[in-house]
Amino acid sequence: VPELPEVETVCRGLNQLTLGKPIQGGEVLLHRTLAYPLCVDEFLDGITGTAIAFWNRRGKYLLAQLVNADGISQGMLGVHLRMTGQLLWLEQKEPISKHTRLRLFFPDNQELRFVDTRTFGKVWGIPPHTPPEKIITGLQKMGLEPFSDGFSVEHLKERLKTRKRAIKTLLLEQELVAGIGNIYADEALFKSGIQPTMMACELTSTQIERLHQAILEVLQKGIDEGGTTFSSFRGVTGVNGNYSGVAWVYGRFGQACRVCGTSIERIKLAGRSSHFCPKCQNSK
């Protein structure tokens, strides 16, 4: 499941492989992958002949700046991998796997291929002179990037003090902080010794300081390991990770806590499974 570190890894890979080459055309194999515009020809006409100047990541969204031969902006391309989406840089002759949803053709018989088993992933074509958040509504309420200067302990305290909701639920919503998903949320809460069900407004100052630190640590470790910490995530060249990371709690229901040996518990919060150690995550 791609979260911030995985999407960041994809972004870096795309910036090494896809820039400055004119898009020669494309093919949409699954129509619902296209979030905007809904018309396939309109989408392809908008991007054909442009080149990618650079890729940016915002939360779990990928945004490519498109330019013409004179470097003039031609709009943007947006991608969200959701659950199972992959962006792969391949030779066009590579066999088209069953779950291929969209292809973009580049010179020298290369292509950027969107493969997505569960089909939740989305691609947007953003017209010139249009703010991306106007087309990708998910960007409108996006919280601060965790590695930006604004994401301080004070900022977190301010945002949490009025919220009468479980802290885990808030971490999953992108409005509080951008890019955290279920795995990194559970791991960050374990590292900070906070139960996922704790009301955000009841967290102590010390707990919020620990949480802030833990969020940065788990995400940075994920980025350092190329997004392969907890999953079989693949980079843009299809190279598999090494499962190098060991989860403290995620996916370890019923197993012994790596710190105290207590059985890891699992509960449902906002429709998502939350894993935690009832002993380690019980401090003030």
Next chain:
DNA sequence: CCCTTACCCTGATAGC
């Protein structure tokens, strides 16, 4: 406004 729940989908796995 605030919060919760259902939904989209396919493949892996558990249970019979």
Next chain:
DNA sequence: TGCTATCAGGGTAAGG
């Protein structure tokens, strides 16, 4: 062996 049921989950929309 083979079938069916269940589960996983990001974001969005609808409902309370």
